[in-house]
Amino acid sequence: MTRMGFSIDLERCVGCQACVIACKTENGTPRNIHWMRVLEKEEGAFPDARRSFTPVRCNHCANPPCVAACPTGAFVQRADGVVVVNESVCVGTMACLTACPYYVPARYDGGDGYFGKKLTMYEEAKYSNFREGTAQKCHFCYPRLDEGRPPACVEACPADALNYGDLDDPESPINIELQRRRHFRPREELGTDPSTYYLVGKGGGPAVGVS
Amino acid sequence: MPTFVRGRDTKEQTVERPGAGRRDATDSDWVPTTCRMCLVACQVLVRVEAGQVVNVIGNPDSPNNRGRMCAKGKSGIMNHYNRSRLTRPLRRTNPEKGIKVDPRWEEISWDEAIDAITAKLRQVVEEDPRKLYLQTWADQDFAAWLGALASVVGTPYHQTGISGTCGKTIHSINYLTTGGWWDEVDFEYCNYLIDVGTQQGIATREGFNHAVPDCATARVERGMKLVVVDPVGNNAAAKADEWLPILPGTDAAFGLGMLHVLLNEARIFDAEFLAQRTNAGYLVGSDGRYVRDPASRQPLLFDLDSGTAKTHDDASLGAVALEGEFEVGGQLVKPAFQLLKERVAEYPPEFVEAITTIPASRLRRIAREFGEAAQIGATITIDGVELPYRPVCLNWCRGPQGHKHAWHHTWALQLVNVVVGCINVPGGYQSRATAIGWPDVSWPAVGQDGMMVPGAHSGKHALAFPGRPANRPGRLDLFELFPVAAHTRTFVPEVSKDPEMYGLDHRIEMLIHTAGNQIAGGWADVNAVVDWYKSIDLVVGFAVEINETHELDDIVLPMPTYLESNAFDSQDAVCGEGVAFHAIQQQTVERAPGVREPIEVMMDVYERAGILDEVYLVMNRVLKLKPPYLLETGRRYTHQEVLDRQAKSVYGPEFGWEWFKEHGILVWARGVAERYPGRFIKGRIPIYMENFVDRGEELGVVLGDMGLTWDLVDYDPLPQWIACESYGQLERGEIDAIGVHYKLPYIYGGQGNANPWIDELCEKLPQSYGVLINTRLAGQKGIKDGDWIWLESPVGKSRLRAHVTECVHPQVIGIAGHAGHWAGGKPLSRGKGVNFNSLLPYGTAHMDTISSSIDMCAPLTVRRSVGGPP
């Protein structure tokens, strides 16, 4: 069995929002809907004030509340653990968002494109993938996974802060990272068994050869 | 011929990126080209379906970005499909020009437009070529073809940058100290980085998409310490181990304080490097000039072994004296290094604290940590070659360069790198295009007084050393009154107000500019720039969208977007990496109907003006064309044909334009000497700018004759801290805070906000259109987070939202990105945020007498504004 996992290195991430727009370029998500976001937070007082950046996206939980809550069965968990939305079945109750502790799914209610009513050719090509009134969220770029390519956000990330791999395979890049780095899972106490791991702290590898 | 390398084998990717390359993708058509959403120019693969762009991903074959892309690049699609895109030539019918004045465009044919341009060009060339002013940006090929006019008709005015601070000291100082063009940090080995007024490795700067991952690896895997010295708690400060908030315009004091601790307190400096490879040992007389050998006129050093003075190129020169005082030729002289030590001794950390607000104890600790981390004397073996190992770097750019005394702020900081000898060596401060071995050889060489001069390939500038004797100006940019500056076009609007005052008998009558927002981002007080544009008879603009600058054009010509353009560009290499590369930009989709290739438009103009043959002759040189690929006179070439000749001239017949269109990038291996040229360069690096003495005096004489009174205190061979005007205003309480511009990683240039995806991000991230104001200052003014406020400076006033935060210096207001647009062609950007430049006073008093850089300290007062959004 494979289970796709995702790692986000909070130390490497520089908050440049490249993953957010890379996801939009790949999937053409409509206005006001971001399948991936980098959340900012400010803590502390001057001069020790500090800003932090936290990328968030669907955690493709092993025990997904969205799949349980959805009355139509639109939310489906693939064999590799990726949770996708079958838009031809969804009726837009948004029970998925109510059940999701990470506030991930969104609903595409139509409305105008990024330049007003008339859609650009790019938008026409991309919006045809979405059915109006249905829920949509990060689907781990499964079309890319099936081609053996990385998700768009992982590929674009300038800081190499994002990584992915099969959690069931001890040799996968993600498991190697998890062995080396301190990490935690988002809101583990809620029992959703998320497949996203946040890496923290410095790796502390050996200083490069010095004579 | 070198060994060619598949790009992806250059630097192993930490994340496997299979299948993204064009050659591996089976059915899809991924066109390899270059992204132009900023000047970094990353290589990308553009997915085209049914003639439409549907995706853009990074090209893993490119060492420049290794398959990565930033938010700006990824949003490029929305610029390409921008609804307000121009596709017809336009002519202005409203003679009145000004801010928010409707030009009342009328569509005209290409012929009408080209005829009008040709007619004015003929008139200007016949009367006085100096009446022609060229402004090019981003597209290097078009910049070369339009710039050909400078070499053909003789206009001295070819502005190739936009911002009023850009390239003002960064390039000059890189030429002086590294022989290269712009700086990078060798993150592979660096263990201690201080970013002063820059976000190198985190949020900005050239080479973003390889600098950020390498910096992240250094920070996280090797524990590199990152210290950020910046008034704004920006993205870099957020990732830093230590953020040192500093008052704007005090960078020199910080640099001099670091130097004092290193040279006088901790006595940590690379004596051997200073003696062998800099002018630290050159003896200086009481008049500040070198003591020279009477016969050879070469500067003298004091040989401690023989106890006598010898010239720098004397083979028998032994141990060089760096400190102390000596008697040579009957006068008391000191080594330049001794003078530097005495100068920095005037800046103990306690004094620096009073100026910069950085605690003395903290400065002293950071300086010592930096010095110890330099591991002076250590070496490292790379590819079998033993090299000096100085894993530290003090990186600086935009911040310190944007002040009235830009030279001294930046020179003081650069000397911190020079005294520990970390230039162009593993772990240190490197510079692009320093040493090139193939296809043409370009290495720094030994010039006057044994000092280094950059190789031809990178030497695109007038150099600060030896500099040019001052003369009465014959140009509106007063280039002759800036003997050591690289370029001085920042003065043109100021001088154009009253050319006679400078003895000039011409003014600009024709201006041709490419897409770039020169008015909103080019100078300072926008009104001064607009007045200058209004005085020009014919302003011609190439545009993708009608921005603020185009609203003052007389003729606007539609220009292809970067996804519709071709460019050969030039070779490049990432500092410290074992490969160099040449990547091209190619057209991925058909141009929008009605839009023509700008180079071919200019060929029409040249042909009708009867100068096409001369242009081809010049382009043969500029594009380095070789027989049999030279452009012959009497013929007419398309841009594609020229590109093929360029490619074959530089790389040989088998690497023509078709090869590059298929592969997108050519990558080849290069040796250790080119990667870390530091100790292979023979010329010396200055720590003492002796030529400033002569250049200053000569300038004083010329200014005296012209009856101009400029304060020439900056012509000092040693760095010093001189306050900006706003420093005094703040101390006297005349202003509430100093406005500082800083960059966000997801915005670049004015075209960012007109992009709906970026605009959407800016609406959701308050610091984008809002301004940062410290909680303490906001409290004094009764301002809460999100309130609407009035920001006022002597030349501008703007109403915008406050983002009350702890992440900014209490006496500073942080203004991000490039907002505050008013142009009709940018509906998305209108009325959001403030145009930073419009708050900056402009004029001779606000520009550096050495480099002509514009002072970017905005003297601001702030108060709450009643009412909701405008």
Place this chain on the structure above:
Amino acid sequence: MTLMPDRLALALERAWTGWRGERRNHGNVDHGFQLDLPVQKHWGGRVAFYLFLGGTGGGFVFLEIVLRWLGVLGTATAAWGMWIGLALAFLSLLAIFDHLGPVARWRFLYAFRRPRQSWISRGVMIVSVLVLLRLVVALPTVPGAEGLPWADGSILGDGLRLLVLGFALAFVIYSGLVISSWNAIAFWNSALVPVLFVGFSFLGGLAALPVIAWLADGLTAMEQVGDAIWPIVLALIAGDAIVLALYLHGMSTATRPARVSVGMILRGAERRRFVGGVVTLGLLIPAVVVTLETIGSLGTGTGAALLLVGAVAAVQAGGYFLRDTILRAGVYGPPV
């Protein structure tokens, strides 16, 4: 299998919302970029109206049958109650139908597919059966259909009514469970929420009965039903107030998101709706009026009746605002 071809769904959608003019909204989420506590806004007024009307309707029909059996209500009142209840149930279904995604709503039958795991699927089934049963039970009162074997009082009728009781109670409890069964929003994730919704549903249902009696059998019937009901209403008001207080106190000492929610409704953005709408309008005013009635100082006649109708209206408003404010104050925990 597609239940509804797209073209037909689009045509129906245009008919359903075409008159509303241009739709500017883009998605119904607040995808902010600050690491703070998102506040839900995807379940808006329609869902609140559905939970209120569905719940109160369920409580109403439950009590109506019980009180009919106890003889408190006359046959006319019961019949009127049955039909009015049915109409309100349809109204609540329209509201939840309108909440569904544009165009996608016309595939609403898919909502029945996952009863084993999804509370909404179960709720949709319960409400469908409940409405059908109520329709069937009400049929005999239609002139010309008196002959049906399950008229008021018949064994079959009582059997059906028993079923209606069961489903009505199930729906009332469901209306609380649908939001309390997930731990994403701390403020909703409490056993007291279903109790609160049941309490307010029965309060709303019970208070409506005298008004129905007045409509069906005139003023005297209202006073007669009222005498039996008002004391219970008073007790329910008190009970609900206590449960509400317990719920808020519990939440105000729970995790941060819960405390933020309580802050929103007591001091923050929803202060007017909660303190004004739920507490004052929904509980205090009806309590005063009903107390005056029960101690007889209101006297009889249309004046008092109108005042009581006003109090009942206030109770209903309170019921709506309770669901509305609890939904609006739905604060998520931090995503990380």
Place this chain on the structure above:
Amino acid sequence: MGVQRSVTTPMGRQQRTGEPDSASFIVKVLLMGELKRLAGRRELLLELPVGSTVHALASELGRVCDPAFGRLALSKEGDLQSHVAVFLNGAQLESMDGLPAPLTGGDIELMLVPMYEGG
């Protein structure tokens, strides 16, 4: 050092024709852009002694052309400034090393390198 005779003069005075004697050679200097404007004309023929380097050519130009040309193109010591590109028969003399090499005649072009400012 320097040159005995010059065949051309700035003010367009009579140009001496005839073969250069064996001790010197003729070189055609093509000036472009601003250098052309300051020197007052585009092309001039200079006669230089055999073994002359670019330095000798530069000082001869300084002597022959208008002082304004010298102020822009030449340094105080009479060398060509670094922002002046020198092309010998179409190929750019790449770096300073190339300049001291003795010239052997042919076409020399001088032009101002476009000053690329940057970001």
